[in-house]
Amino acid sequence: MTTTAQDSHTYDAIVVGSGISGGWAAKTLTEGGLRTLLLERGRPGEHVKDYPTAALAPWELPHGNRATAQDVADSPVQSKLYLYGQDSKHFLVKDVEHPYNQVKPFQWFRGYHVGGRSLLWARHCFRWSDLDFTANAREGVGIDWPIRYADIEKWYDLVERFIGVSGENAGLPQLPDGQLLPPFEMNCVEANLKAKLPQVFGDRILIASRCAVLSQPHNGRGACQARNRCHRGCPYGAYFSSNSSTLPAAAATGRLTLRPFSIVHSVICDPNTGRAAGVRVIDTQTHATTDYFARVVFLNASALATTGILLNSACRQHPNGFGNSSGVLGHYLMDHHAAVGAQGVHPGFADKYYSGRRSTSVYVPRFRNVSTRHDGFTRGYAYEVYTGRAGWKDHADAPGIGADFKASLTKPGPWTLWMEGYGETLPRHENRVSLNRDKRDQWGLPTLDIDMTYGPNEIAMRLDMAEQAEAITRAGGFEKVSTFNETPIPGAVIHEMGTARMGADPKQSVVNRFNQLHDAPNVFVTDGACMASTACQNPSLTYMALTARAATFAIDALKRGEL
């Protein structure tokens, strides 16, 4: 079976997906000495060179950055994203080209290009604590995490030091302190709210969010210029993306081969061992199929796509999908729930303003079910808070015609606050992704049926999220306070988690404590698919830490001849 052709298609490691976790897998594996093939289904994308809108002025973007009717027709889901516009749409797929099936409403936001959604993420980086890692076990919900904070702490350190996270430590047990760069400043209403919160509530504080946005130069990347145009790609490299950070590091080793336009059709099963021999790739442009071989395979295609690959890789040894002897592959799909919170207007500080556009938020860490138990729901939530002086967008619908109306648009308006809760979602078996073999994409691959709803715990939590957002807003001296609690659409927070959950028991989980498939230990799943619960913190930092940990484990295991 060893031929010249196979040799040229053989690597030490294969990584599927170049987004946040795939970039970390590629960096760690190549730096560990492994010749690594990184597969990306989308087009190439180089740091700076492929950020075509990064330096465009407002008047240089068509339609005032608004989506056209054609954009909406091509991308009925993607065009609903808060940052969708003429400046960012090239970083989001056309839905018509990449169909999936909403068994129930599910917004699946995707970017198919090198770097994936690492170019578009909202950059918030919060550590999980043992309150999160022990929650399933304490409550008998889902499956216990086989790891605890002590297992991941040093990997959080490593990741934070490399990517650069600015923000504020608070000494909270439920939100462990990190290796942080100085925070971005608060404005005057935020500083006022920060001072008032502890006076009104014993359990609530306001901190500068911890975000992968550089408040000072770091590891050869430039400091944030306060343009708040992150989603166009940052020419300064001031926020963390695969393109600006992990992929250049991996390439610098000389051991990285990056192959774009490469959809992974399936994991190839070694018929003798039941392990992975490699992966089968479809070239998106030629539709040609090529097999690549490696000793280890890292799946980092994003939660739903990773599980889709495994489900599409059934073989004699893995009849129900690769690594699915437990039968739980595809199940326990989760996303955070948001679109609930409060807004208000602050009467004072008319003589104060700010300079620059901060691309981070301020944050109220979780306070529910930390030291006391809430009657109505389990787990908790946190708030991202955004404030500023009203501007032309806020006045556009105000009544008026003529000079006075124009003046109202062009003067700094009153201080406003908008805060949104991000809540934990419980894992439930019925929330799942599965293959639809009747509806295929343009490459003949089965499409995904996505079937998820929020449950009673989330719905109950949301009532409290709205109420407490109002209380916090009022405590900050805001007036004209109102709450919002929209029907949450799964997927909308873009924190898809689960479907290949981690656990100690191979009969009830898909990957073990080092993210190896129980059924095939040379396959690692280190993207959102491995998550056994969601916590309420933004998940990317944890994906990165788990990936660095698993990839280091893989390198050591290979050296010991155990893989």
Next chain:
Amino acid sequence: MDRRTTLATLAALASHALTPRLLEAWAQTPAPSPGGPPWQPRAVTPAAGAQLAALVDAILPDTDTPGARAAGVHVFVDLAVAECLPDGEREAFRTGLDALNSSCRRAHGVDVDRATPAAVTALLREAETAGTPFVKALKSLTVLGYATSRIGATQALADNQVPGGYRGCIDLAPGQRAWAER
């Protein structure tokens, strides 16, 4: 901040140099040229296009800064109607514009673009008070077009494309305009 200053600032502040290609592309973006060929509206008739120009200028007139017509907002609105509005709203926009012009003819005997600015302003205020959906749609597009135009963003608003850093709490300067971007 004019383009030259912005470029200099970018170059000075970039610790990761911008590629020459990106800077070049930006520098070559054409500025609005007043002496170009006559405007051909996309979504409405040429006559209605002239009316549109009068209406946007009544909403945001010349004051100490240029108004919406000078900023080319009528061109923006027409293009947005042609390319951004769904079919139903596009037709409703045309009908609404026509209805407003008809009421101008009834009241003043001339089309909107021949009426006095005061008459057009009064007409729009009346229609807004009556809750006319057309006026709401027109205002929304007019504001977007003006605030994102070069004139609107750099003269009526405070343009600061590369702030260089964030300062959270500063004294409001006398005459400080609202930031163009957020």
